[in-house]
Amino acid sequence: MKLAVVREALGCRVITGAHHLDGEVEVGCGADLMSDVLAFIKPHALLLTGLSTVHSVRTADVAEVRAIVYVRGKQPDPEAVELAREKGLVLLATRLPMFEACGRLYALGLRGGSEIEEDWSDGDRAPVPSAL
Amino acid sequence: METEPLFLQRFEIGGRDFVNAGKASTTVKGILKEIGMAPAVIRRAAIASYEAEMNVVLYARRGTLELRVTPREIGITVADTGQGIPDVGLAMQEGYSTASEEIREMGFGAGMGLPNIKKNADEFRLHSVVGEGTTLQIVIRG
Numbered sequence A: 001m002k003l004a005v006v007r008e009a010l011g012c013r014v015i016t017g018a019h020h021l022d023g024e025v026e027v028g029c030g031a032d033l034m035s036d037v038l039a040f041i042k043p044h045a046l047l048l049t050g051l052s053t054v055h056s057v058r059t060a061d062v063a064e065v066r067a068i069v070y071v072r073g074k075q076p077d078p079e080a081v082e083l084a085r086e087k088g089l090v091l092l093a094t095r096l097p098m099f100e101a102c103g104r105l106y107a108l109g110l111r112g113g114s115e116i117e118e119d120w121s122d123g124d125r126a127p128v129p130s131a132l
Numbered sequence B: 001m002e003t004e005p006l007f008l009q010r011f012e013i014g015g016r017d018f019v020n021a022g023k024a025s026t027t028v029k030g031i032l033k034e035i036g037m038a039p040a041v042i043r044r045a046a047i048a049s050y051e052a053e054m055n056v057v058l059y060a061r062r063g064t065l066e067l068r069v070t071p072r073e074i075g076i077t078v079a080d081t082g083q084g085i086p087d088v089g090l091a092m093q094e095g096y097s098t099a100s101e102e103i104r105e106m107g108f109g110a111g112m113g114l115p116n117i118k119k120n121a122d123e124f125r126l127h128s129v130v131g132e133g134t135t136l137q138i139v140i141r142g
Helices: A003-010 A034-040 A054-062 A078-087 A098-107 B023-035 B039-059 B101-105 B113-120
Strands: A013-016 A027-030 A045-049 A067-070 A090-093 B007-014 B060-069 B073-082 B123-129 B133-141
Touching: A003 A067, A003 A090, A003 A098, A013 A078, A027 A098, A034 A054, A034 B039, A034 B113, A045 A054, A045 A098, A054 A067, A054 A078, A054 B023, A054 B039, A078 A090, B007 B023, B007 B039, B023 B039, B023 B060, B039 B060, B039 B073, B039 B113, B039 B133, B060 B133, B113 B123, B113 B133
Parallel strands: A027 A045, A045 A067, A067 A090
Antiparallel strands: A013 A090, B007 B060, B060 B073, B073 B133, B123 B133
């Protein structure tokens, strides 16, 4: 999915990386816990988060995330913006809460990258994960 | 006989130094890129390095991260002085965490760090002495 589409769908403000909005993200991940991002995110992803510290950008850089959307009106710290500029990462901000932002992108076809989402053979019905 | 490293560098890590937390690992990532390692290997090394570095920042007094690259593998050793880990077996379980509320508010301490480091490494050795510190050695191959 093109970042320009993400911007449009979520009504995002572009914080940095306006020249890279023709870039593509392959999967999406919504998380406030950076430990979970590091453990589960796939490369070339879009990260949606409410964590506005510099660690959101540092984690994204380490995990090869292409762009971050800050949800529910959060603004990243100046250090985070500066680091994103340095690393060529796109930062967007939306007023939508996490659930709604993820839902809109999912409805437009962006998937999460977990194995259970690979097979949608049963028509429009999403595959159901096994119980814990 | 040990292979002569292509690259060897040591970084200092300060406990509770949240401003610089993760900088050593982003430098490690840059070095591996410059050496010309494969992107998938760089990603695994960077993630493992970052998790290990954050553990020092979050839980220890101080530590060092040593990056050793040979033609065959990437070695990362993170040694700290600090409280140590009383039960390594428990610490290796996904979701087990002793993190404070402050650490969780920063987005860390989900109990995924050590298992994630192991997942990304081909060799994983963890040695800890309570009240003294912890040494983590990992090797990543292409």
